[in-house]
Amino acid sequence: MGLFDKIFGKKIEEQIEDNQTADIFKFDLSDLDTVAEADSDVQADDLVSVATETPVEAAQQPPITAVSEPFADAAIDMPIEPVVIPIEALPESAPESVPESISESISESIPEVTTPVVETPQEIEDKYEKSLKKTSKSFGARFNAFLSNFRSVDEAFFEELEDTLIMSDVGVDVATQLTDDLRHEVKLQNAKSKDDVKRVIIEKMVDNFGESGLETRLIIREPLTVMLFVGVNGVGKTTTIGKLANRFKNEGKKVLLAAADTFRAGATDQLVEWSRRSGVDIVVGKEKSDPASVVFDAVKRAQAEQFDVLLIDTAGRLQNKDNLMKELEKMGKIIKRELPDAPHETLLALDATTGQNAISQAKEFSKVTPLTGIVLTKLDGSAKGGIILTIQQILKIPVKLVGLGEGLTDLENFDEALFVKGLFQDLL
């Protein structure tokens, strides 16, 4: 049984019969305009625009470890003697301290903490459905526009279908493959109405998606799990770490964060604020210092103090690709020297609203470092849809986490069935 039948239950033949009498088209082209307007809701780096009215003081403010000395590139092969200074001992002007003004502006920009609760399966399903509403609408609008011209399944139909899929961000290769598969699909040849055609196409897309067979669960290792977060600027690395730290903390794990984005001014302060909100510890370094030194100290501390999870934030923007490559390589070496099987996860954050660009980013990062999974962020924004349906198929990397909003609890494990249901919620 394909994923489509598992999720939507009915066999296609039965549905085709039912559909002869029912009109299930809910969209017209005007939906596209609404969605385009709504796009502006989610803007990368738009930190100040999401101010909450009530900044929340974290109940617990864990110690911040500062790395005292940045080390030169050559230091990677030399024994490292880190000096750990408690944050209180640093002069006020040192970059490790969080100036009150910055701290305040950051706390205003991060949505309010809600009391930790264990979510029911229904609540998780509702969250998926709500978040994917915008994407589902724009996806649906495209398909309905295409199907409104439907007369018969002929060559012109397949050409138009291919164009529609490409416009929906499915990617040229997948669109061509899917169209070719459908050319040979007997059910499609027999389809007489728009609804039949729609169902067969959707069934094919869903079943292809369900065939990836990739392991989507996060890898957890005893005694210490190390997760490295990579991705271009603004995709949601730091936010995801903040949310994940909160989740692990609620599960009773001892969590340490490493602020290894020493490149962007303010990046450390942002992660410090997330650590305060979740009440977890953090290791920071001086601005522009060697991020590998932060990673080294964090790994040492995580081992010495029996932390369960270490989450490492990295820079999304560097002077050039070579620098990024060198930096990630060096971090990888430092981690492996202490823990040969780590990092256990190297997660690439991708913004679902950036379409095909996300695929190029994944390909570029794969060249720099082996990736174990994808965090697909901003699913609550408006994506064209195709990209999220085909991302695993194209990249052969599992989506492990999805970002469903900016709040502390807006992160879920990737769930294929809920995802597909959410994406096609208004089309079937």
Ligand SMILES: Nc1nc2c(ncn2[C@@H]2O[C@H](COP(=O)(O)OP(=O)(O)OP(=O)(O)O)[C@@H](O)[C@H]2O)c(=O)[nH]1
């Ligand atoms: N709507 C929505 N916004 C998100 C989500 N994840 C992150 N954001 C927002 O995206 C913006 C950028 O997020 P960051 O976590 O700072 O991104 P980053 O990858 O760490 O960026 P750099 O540090 O510049 O490399 C912020 O405004 C976040 O609130 C999500 O799932 N949904």
Ligand SMILES: [Mg+2]
């Ligand atoms: Mg960041």
